[in-house]
Amino acid sequence: MNFKYKALAENGEKKEGVIDAASKDLAISALQRRNYVVLSMEGDEPKKSLFSRSIFESVPLKDVVILSRQIATLFEAQVSALKAFTLLSSNADNPLLSRKLSQVTDDLQAGFSISGALAKHPDVFSDFYVNMVKAGEESGKLNQTFEYLADYLERQYELTSKTRNALIYPAFVVFTFIAVMVLMLTMVIPKLSQIILESGQQVPIYTTIVIGISEFFVHYGIFILILVIIGGLYLWRLSRGERGKTYLDTLKLSAPMFGPLFYKLYLSRIADNLDTLLSAGISIVRSIEITGDVVGNKVYENILKETGEMVKGGSSLSDAFAKHPEMPGIMVQMVKVGEETGALGSILKTLARFYKREVDGAVDTLVSLIEPLMIVALGLGVGVLLASVLVPIYNLASSIR
Secondary structure (H helix, E strand, O other): OEEEEEEEOOOOOEEEEEEEOOOHHHHHHHHHHOOOEEEEEEEOOOOOOOOOHHHHOOOOHHHHHHHHHHHHHHHHOOOOHHHHHHHHHHHOOOHHHHHHHHHHHHHHHOOOOHHHHHHOOOOOOOHHHHHHHHHHHHHOOHHHHHHHHHHHHHHHHHHHHHHHHHHHHHHHHHHHHHHHHHHHHHHHHHHHHHHHHHHOOOOOHHHHHHHHHHHHHHHHHHHHHHHHHHHHHHHHHHOOOHHHHHHHHHHHHHOOOOHHHHHHHHHHHHHHHHHHHHHOOOOHHHHHHHHHHHOOOHHHHHHHHHHHHHHHOOOOHHHHHHOOOOOOHHHHHHHHHHHHHOOHHHHHHHHHHHHHHHHHHHHHHHHHHHHHHHHHHHHHHHHHHHHHHHHHHHHHHHHHO
16 A cells, blocks of 8 residues: 655655555655655555454464464475465465464565564464564574474463363353253243142142242342343453452462362473473573463462562572472472473473373363263252152142042
């Protein structure tokens, strides 16, 4: 698209003209490379709709894994960065990723580094990703860096997917259980309880309780629904603030059954992140800071921030970890051994594998325990409700005979 500009050249001469660029930023960058001081710029950039398409689009981690492998392969084949990203943007199946890569291509054409171009899209390329690429540019091993990134992201994808899938099933069963119970109490029980009450017979205490709960749901169900919605909105708002995130993440780690699973998941992520970053030649302090930004839990984020400050002040990583009870003794001791032997990267890799196996084992155990428990709970709940109204009806039918 064309942009009209007014600028000053190095010798102070006023310049006016039209420049063709993909965006206003790129047009300004192009003029600045000519040593022009841009005074004004006008152009008709495409207006964004009120409901931007990107709100409803996302780039799955799986696509970023594949992309990283493709970039590594192209760089290995000595394809230039500009040509590689042009090729990938035109062949990407995900529309949002295609647009992002196209913007990266434009930025590379305007003179940006690969890491600088990727940094403009934090919704796709995390701080971790950008810093790894930056380290690869500095070391001249970009193809190897993208291979590291693909391997790392693949491990994280498998780990996160397995954990998420383990939690989806219990959530689905709990939702089904609640839905069935609410339907029974609001639609089935009221009709059956009417027959029992009209018979005038003595009603057992458990039947009275069930009928009372049913009447409460029928008459006040709308208020319960409103309270649930308000509670959901409150939790959502709470999760947006720093204190709220910390509180909810603390609850997540202390939750029965699920707490140990999250605990091992975050420890695996910390060890794997640190190993990958240190292997790329990033300093220990910066590696700790980046890991804190991407660990995904405010409790461990705060721990890593404090750890980074302590390491910056001259403390060892193991001593900094030892200050926090959330960091297990085995991890502290192994990191200490790694520091003393100069094999910290190898130790962190071992820890990452160890906690990944622990997460896999915890997920398998959780699924094997929850599945029968949920089915039994669902069966018992429905059985108790039906028995509490069907037994009196059965007694009534027997007395008539």
